[in-house]
Amino acid sequence: MTSDPKRLHPAAILFFLYKDLKNWIVPAIIFVVAVYNQSKLWSILGLFALLLLITAVDIIRYRTFSYQFFDDEILVRSGIFVKKVNHIPYDRIQNITANQWFFLRPFKLEELEIETAGHSEGPEVSLVAVPVKLKDELNHYRQQFNSEEVTQNVSQETFSMEKPIKQGITEYSITWRELLKFSLTSPAFLSGLLVVLAFYGKVQQSLSKQFYEAAANEFVHLGWILVVIGLIIILLFFYLISVLVLIAKYYHFHLEKEDSQFRMQYGFFKAKKTSISQNRIQAVVVKQTLLRRMLHIASVKLVIISNSKKGETEKDIVVMPVIETAKLNDFLKKFFPHIPVDELKVKPAAAKTYYYDLRNAMIFSVITDIVLGSIMFKLSVWWLVAIVIVSALFWLPPAYLNARRARITLMNDDYVFLQNNQVTSKNSYFVPKSSIQLLERRQSVWLSNKKFAHILLNCRSGIETRVLKVKYLPQEQIDEVVAWYKKGANS
Amino acid sequence: MDKVEKLPESIKVIWRIHAIIEFVVFLVIVQAVSLIKLTMPNNIRSYFNIGEGIVIALGVLFLILSFVWVIYLWNFWTYYIDERQVQLHSGYFFRKQVIIPIARVQNVTLKQGPILKSKNLQKVVIVTAAGRSEIDGLESEQADQLKETIMKLAQEAKNDI
Numbered sequence: 251m252t253s254d255p256k257r258l259h260p261a262a263i264l265f266f267l268y269k270d271l272k273n274w275i276v277p278a279i280i281f282v283v284a285v286y287n288q289s290k291l292w293s294i295l296g297l298f299a300l301l302l303l304i305t306a307v308d309i310i311r312y313r314t315f316s317y318q319f320f321d322d323e324i325l326v327r328s329g330i331f332v333k334k335v336n337h338i339p340y341d342r343i344q345n346i347t348a349n350q351w352f353f354l355r356p357f358k359l360e361e362l363e364i365e366t367a368g369h370s371e372g373p374e375v376s377l378v379a380v381p382v383k384l385k386d387e388l389n390h391y392r393q394q395f396n397s398e399e400v401t402q403n404v405s406q407e408t409f410s411m412e413k414p415i416k417q418g419i420t421e422y423s424i425t426w427r428e429l430l431k432f433s434l435t436s437p438a439f440l441s442g443l444l445v446v447l448a449f450y451g452k453v454q455q456s457l458s459k460q461f462y463e464a465a466a467n468e469f470v471h472l473g474w475i476l477v478v479i480g481l482i483i484i485l486l487f488f489y490l491i492s493v494l495v496l497i498a499k500y501y502h503f504h505l506e507k508e509d510s511q512f513r514m515q516y517g518f519f520k521a522k523k524t525s526i527s528q529n530r531i532q533a534v535v536v537k538q539t540l541l542r543r544m545l546h547i548a549s550v551k552l553v554i555i556s557n558s559k560k561g562e563t564e565k566d567i568v569v570m571p572v573i574e575t576a577k578l579n580d581f582l583k584k585f586f587p588h589i590p591v592d593e594l595k596v597k598p599a600a601a602k603t604y605y606y607d608l609r610n611a612m613i614f615s616v617i618t619d620i621v622l623g624s625i626m627f628k629l630s631v632w633w634l635v636a637i638v639i640v641s642a643l644f645w646l647p648p649a650y651l652n653a654r655r656a657r658i659t660l661m662n663d664d665y666v667f668l669q670n671n672q673v674t675s676k677n678s679y680f681v682p683k684s685s686i687q688l689l690e691r692r693q694s695v696w697l698s699n700k701k702f703a704h705i706l707l708n709c710r711s712g713i714e715t716r717v718l719k720v721k722y723l724p725q726e727q728i729d730e731v732v733a734w735y736k737k738g739a740n741s
Numbered sequence: 742m743d744k745v746e747k748l749p750e751s752i753k754v755i756w757r758i759h760a761i762i763e764f765v766v767f768l769v770i771v772q773a774v775s776l777i778k779l780t781m782p783n784n785i786r787s788y789f790n791i792g793e794g795i796v797i798a799l800g801v802l803f804l805i806l807s808f809v810w811v812i813y814l815w816n817f818w819t820y821y822i823d824e825r826q827v828q829l830h831s832g833y834f835f836r837k838q839v840i841i842p843i844a845r846v847q848n849v850t851l852k853q854g855p856i857l858k859s860k861n862l863q864k865v866v867i868v869t870a871a872g873r874s875e876i877d878g879l880e881s882e883q884a885d886q887l888k889e890t891i892m893k894l895a896q897e898a899k900n901d902i
Contacts, residue, residue: 736826
């Protein structure tokens with residue numbers, strides 16, 4: 251069963267155009283600015299020629315781009331001068347994402363991004379404008395291929411053996427309450443704050459010039475107040491925008507799981523549908539910032555192998571942006587039935603762990619005091635006091651949280667639970683033994699006398715290594731994990 | 742192979758040779774930098790000579806320390822290989838223990854430069870999906886045997902990524 255080679259929808263030309271125009275806009279502006287004074291005619295003609303050239307190239311690009319489904323692979327042909335033929339076997343596909351802008355909805359078109367574990371940057375193949383039906387067709391080919399594979403290869407491992415068992419569909423949708431809590435507590439607007447602060451410097455300069463020169467002292471006070479009020483309004487504005495953006499992004503977040511496929515669907519303006527196969531998942535992470543912990547909400551993410559080069563936190567696939575902690579266990583049980591959530595018994599952190607973490611923080615705090623203090627001491631003693639207080643506030647609370655959250659516990663033969671702290675946010679990992687690539691145990695002589703040690707689990711995430719690290723745990727807990735890991739290392 | 746083993750004793754010679762090579766490179770760099778003094782007046786040149794002397798003295802001290810370090814490193818660097826996993830242990834004051842299940846190994850690289858060849862050793866690099874670990878030197882037959890073991894087991898275990 252092979253399909254004919256197919257082209258994208260002509261609307262793809264518009265997408266190509268949009269991308270090219272984005273790339274060319276800056277050089278074009280430079281060109282116009284440079285030439286405009288000398289010759290208006292030439293600058294306009296030049297622009298026009300460029301536009302024509304881009305359009306022509308994009309039309310040819312559209313005409314040379316085709317895709318074709320085979321029994322075991324997708325074939326994508328592209329390229330104008332350099333012909334490129336890309337073969338993607340179905341069993342190498344990591345995940346498929348469908349993006350649909352709201353204006354494409356009436357035309358039943360969407361963008362399909364197919365990712366593999368290769369080392370290329372971004373998705374391996376991006377089908378810019380294709381009919382919505384195509385995704386089902388692709389999934390159909392994949393399933394057919396998989397079922398053939400399973401019948402041929404009986405000795406497959408437990409993870410993929412779950413496939414033939416029909417489990418039906420499990421689903422979960424985000425509630426409005428959760429979405430609101432999530433967007434309201436997002437620190438995303440702080441990046442907006444940085445922009446404002448940079449801007450503020452300039453505003454203040456021009457303001458003080460105006461006011462100092464023209465007006466009397468009282469007026470300056472008024473001006474200062476105005477600036478503060480203006481700042482607050484701008485901040486609120488950024489905050490509101492970030493809240494609205496987040497709501498639009500995760501609008502109607504819906505997760506469903508059929509057989510061993512996870513499907514996520516979300517977004518208001520740009521509807522995104524992602525599907526991931528269960529056996530691509532390396533670990534499940536539950537993340538909680540301090541503020542969200544107070545509101546009893548958390549995010550659930552997946553560590554997967556992909557070819558994205560984004561930062562560590564963005565790289566993880568969000569499987570549920572926000573969920574109330576009370577519902578978390580049920581959620582995990584529903585979607586990850588092989589994680590034995592009920593068997594999780596966490597012990598409170600040992601007193602010694604607090605001692606070590608706080609001791610280290612004290613050392614760092616004192617070093618900060620000495621370095622900064624030796625400079626500031628000459629100004630005033632109060633500066634020194636301020637530095638001591640601020641550095642203590644900076645170092646000690648994260649250290650306290652580090653100790654409080656440091657944990658590693660075996661759940662059963664296949665899963666380990668690891669929890670650590672990242673400045674103030676709490677990360678809980680559920681890691682299957684099969685995705686731990688390497689285990690490292692560290693201990694100094696002095697810790698050995700006190701029967702304490704560190705543990706590091708290396709997993710694969712994106713295209714890099716993710717090291718899950720817990721420091722200062724009782725030696726017996728760590729040795730238990732080491733023994734567990736050694737026992738069935740090849741399962 | 743089922744017991745904790747130290748690296749072959751000849752690796753110490755290789756580590757020392759490496760230390761000496763590094764020292765020679767260091768000396769060459771210092772000499773190259775000291776060419777600057779030709780452009781200096783005499784009175785400053787003497788200060789410069791003192792500075793150069795201190796730097797070289799530090800280099801020699803470092804060389805001696807690294808000779809002692811080689812003994813420490815060798816005494817506390819052990820490995821253990823069985824049918825399931827490779828274990829590497831190092832350090833006494835700061836102990837590190839690495840466990841790599843053979844089923845997770847993606848590929849094994851054996852390396853041999855002229856110095857290693859003279860002692861009939863091979864460097865073994867074990868690559869997993871998350872990073873790499875190195876054994877600085879194993880006797881050639883042992884390295885080949887390790888490679889065979891890993892190849893055999895890796896073929897049995899389906900390592901699907």
